[in-house]
Each structure stands twice: as structure tokens, then as C-alpha cells.
Amino acid sequence: MRLITFLFLCIATIGFAQNDASAKEYFKNGDFEKALYEYKKLYAKSPSNINYIKQIIDAHQQLEQYQETEDFLLKIIAKTNYPAFYVTLGYNYQLKNDLEKAEENYNIAINSLLVNPNNAFPVARSFQEHSLLDKAAITYEKAMELKPELNLKLQLAQIYGEQGKIEEMMLNYIDFAERNPISLSNVKRAISDFISEDANNESNIILRKLLIKKIQQEPNVLWNEMLSWLFIQQKDFGKAFAQEKAIYSRQPESLSRIIDLGKIANSEHQTELASSIFNYVIEKAQDADTKLLAYYDLLQIEIKESDSESHEELQSKFLELFDTYGTFSQTFELQIAYAHFLAFHMNKTEEATAFLEDALKLPLTDLQKAEIKLELGDILVLQEKFNKALIYYTQIQRNLKNSTISQKARYKVAKTSYYKGDFKWAESQLKILKSSTSQLIANDALDLKLLISDNKYEDSLQTALKLYAKADLLAFQNKNDEAISLLDTILENHKTEPIIAQALYKQAQLFEIKKQFEKAAENYQHVIDNYRDGILIDNAIYNLAELYMTHLNAPEKAKALYKEIVFDHVDSIYFIEARKKFRRLRGDAIN
DSSP, X not given: OHHXXXXXXXXXXXXXXXXXXXXXXXHHTTOHHHHHHHHHHHHHHOTTOHHHHHHHHHHHHHTTXXXXXHHHHHHHHHHOOOTHHHHHHHHHHHHTTOHHHHHHHHHHHHHGGGTOGGGHHHHHHHHHHTTOHHHHHHHHHHHHHHOTTOOOHHHHHHHHHHHTOHHHHHHHHHHHHHHOGGGHHHHHHHHTTTOOSOTTSHHHHHHHHHHHHHHHHSOOHHHHHHHHHHHHHXXXXXXXXHHHHHHHHHOTTOOHHXXXXXXXXXXXXXXXXXXXXXXXXXXXXXXXXXXXXXXXXHXXXXXXXXXXXXXXXXXXXXXXXXXXXXXSGGGHHHHHHHHHHHHHHSOOHHHHHHHHHHHTTSOOOHHHXXXXXXXXXXXXXXXXXXXXXXXXXXXXXXXXXXXXXXXXHHHHHHHHHHHHTOHHHHHHHHHHHTTOSSHHHHHHHHHHHHHHHHHTTSSTTOHHHHHHXXXXXXXXXXXXXXXXXXXXXXXXHOTTSTHHHHHHHHHHHHHHHTTOHHHHHHHHHHHHHHOTTSTTHHHHHHHHHHHHHHTSOOHHHHHHHHHHHHHHOTTSTTXXXXXHHHHXXXXXXXX
């Protein structure tokens, strides 16, 4: 008997779900009479289901059966204490062009707040569903007037945003954030739909003025934080820095926000400002860990900007830091950076290796030991001691299986094999990495695999591919002039082979490193003009656009290139960034 009852219930439930799906499908396809019929059957079985009530009303109205809608609603209202139905009834009168009765019912809905201010939620939502945004705003305002502890500023801000009332929207978001500081990130996310990188954008100006006024009238680090965030969106990092310093002067607990700002400024090529920010952190920090973080970032900038004449001075800076803070686990990242600097910039490979081998004797975690071995492997590749490098990379794979650093080590095994000319083994490793959990490693692995597979069959000796791999190795060794020269040889002697596009692209990247931006632009343009069907076309278009924006002061040319990616290369990894930058150059208000 129980089994029969259970089966009966299952069949009934399945049938009910099928009717619901049928009703939705009819409504979606515009067959409102059939949808109405199905929803009425569903409502008869579940008369308290508000969704079915709403769908019956919508179906009647779609069929312009306004009297039937009115009759149905009056029956519902007679037995249900749900004030939002007065909004629906009022809207039905509005559809009948009976504006007096419409207004009368809207007022009944709003006045229900006198009994219970919490009615604001369903009533205002119903007004919004019917695009009666002014009424929705009045509802929320009245609820807060009747019950001041209600904070409906967020809902009001959203309504004003829909109406294009930017100042009212910003004010309400600010007021909401003041009462709910924990929700600041949500407020920023909402505001970001209205501001842009353009400091002269109307929304930016309104928000900036409101926040400055708040700072002057009611000092609160919340306003400084929001203003700093706005300046960061505008890439005005100097002004953001001023706000962050103001915050720190009042709340000197942490410098992490200022360190993050320095990293952002550095990533946007504002290295002078980034250096100032990191020096400020070094000056203000009370703990060694924070100072060391800032020193690390500062030295990375100085290394990137350095030439051979300043290397001795930089080496002295590293050594002074080790004299002050020691060569312990606390300075672990700085030690790896120093060894890399010695090997790759000062060509002191033996000294760098000995330094890292000493570091391995420290009480380190397995992950830290792996990072040192990864650097030791890189230094061996720098010296073209490929087999010894492979030993270190393989140890990492064996000791930390399935970790991100293990996948990174496998990629370096593949890259080292490729440098050696062992393309078959390199490919076997790269096939495994295409499903790497690290998207960056997976993308790099795919790029290298395509390079090998597209060029290994061109001639039995694989001459051009071996020359390209050698040029790639020279670039890794910071021998950029030699790499450029070898790529010239490929371009001259292998003109009909598919590797030409790759050689032009690689050479362009090296020209950028050497700050020879015009030459880089020529190479990218050559790829665009002659290899449109190749895998590097979107890379070349995007990189050329970035050159025009960042170094060649040609924003209109950049805009045309970003547009090309948006409309012709929708599957490109650069699509999202290109679309954002194209819209910004076009003058759209976006974040």
C-alpha cells in the first residue's frame, strides 16, 4: 500500500512539473491562451502560488483581457493580505486608461506602509516590475521615514541609476556605504557601471565632488578609500596615493593597501611613482616583513630600469639588506631575486649558484626548496647545462606532484628540451600540460606546442626551427642583440617557411624590450599584413594597439586595432581587454 501511494505521488509530481514546463513554453512562444489555460489548472491545484497568480495576470493582460484581470485580482485581494496586488490592480487600470483608479490603488499600496513599513519590499518591487520607478522610489523613501532603522538606500540608488539620476544614485550609494561599511565592495561594483577611466566623465566628476564634500564636512576614512578607488579607476595613481597616505595617517595598522597601489602603478608603467610608493612603505613600516616586501618590489623596478653601469650599486643594495636582515627564511624571496640578478644581469652564474645552494640548507618548506631548485635549473639553462637543469626540474615534479610548481617544472623540462633541439620529447611534455590547472602554464604550453608542430615537418633537418629555438634561448639569456641578429638570419634565409611570422613576432617583442618601439611596430604590422590566417594575428594586432597607446601616442590607430579584435577575433584571449579599451576610446562610460 505504501509503495502504491509513493508511486501515485511520484506520478502526480511528474505530471505537475510537466504542466508547469508546458505553461512556461506556451508563454515564452507567445501562445498566451494555451499558457493561460495551463496556469489556471496549476493555480487550481496550488492557489497560494504567487508565481501562478502573476502568470495568469500577465497572460490575461497580454490578451488585453483587462476586465478578466480585474475580476481575478479582486478575488485574490479579498482573501489575501498582500499589498503588492494593489499595484498590479492599479497597473491594470492604467492599461485600461483609467488613471484615476490606477492612482487610487497605487496609493492604497503605498499607504499599507503605515500599518507595516516592511511592506515596502513587495510593494516597491511590484512598482519596479511595472516600470513605475518614481512610485518605487516614493515607497522606499516613505518606509525609511516611518521606520528610520530601515536602510533602503541601496534599492533607491539602483532605481535612480535606472532613471539616469546619477547624483541621486551616487548619494544613496554613499549613504548606504556609510551605514554598511562591510558592503563597500558591492557599492564599488555597482558604481563601476557608471564611471570610466576618463576623469572628465560626468559620473566621475559627480562622485568626486560628493566625496570631497563628505571629507570636508564629515571626515571619515571611508570617503578617502572611495576617492582612492575612484582615482585608481582613472589611473590617477598619484592622487590615489595621497588618499592612501591620509588613510594611513589616521589608521596606521597596515600598509598593505599602499603596497598594492605601488604594484598597480608599476604594472601600468608608472615606475617613478611606484618607486616613491615603495620608498614610503619602507620609511613608515614598523615590521621587517613589510619593509622586505617593499624592498623586493623596489629592487625589481631598479633592476628593470638598470644598465651595466649600475649593476654594482644594485648588488651592494642587496648585500646591505642581507647584512641588516640576514639570509634566513624571512628573506627567502629576496635571496632568489638576488641570485637571479647575479646570474642573468651580471653574468655571475657560479656565485649565484653557490648562493642558492647555501639557501637550500636553511629550514625551508618543500615548496620553498622547489622554488630555489627552479631558479637553479634556470641558471643552468642560462649556462646551457641542459641535462643538469633537467635533473632539478625533474626533482620538483617528483617531490611535489600535481602542484602548480610541479606543472611549471614540467613546462621548463619541455622548454629546455626544445632549446636542446629535442622537439619530440618537448612535445610529449607539452601534451600533458595542455590540461594544466594553471591557465597561464596551459596557454604557454599550447603556444610552444603549436610552434613546434607547425614547423617541425618543414624540412627533415628542422634547420629553421633549431635556429629559432637558439634565438629564443639567447633571449632567455638576455642576449637580445644576438637574438635579434639570429632572427634576421631566419627572416633572410627561410622566407618561404611558416616560421617567418613567429620570427617577426619574437623580434618585435625584443625590440620592445630594447625600447625600439618603431621597429617593433613595423614587425607587428608585417605580421598583420602578410599572415592574417596565422595563429599570431590577434597577438600582433593587440600588441601593436598597446604600442600605439603606451609609447607611440596614436590612440586613433589603437582604437581601430582594438575594434578589429572585437569584431573579427571574438575567440581571442585579448577580446575582453580589447573591448574594454575600444569602448573607452570610443567614449563609452565603462569600468
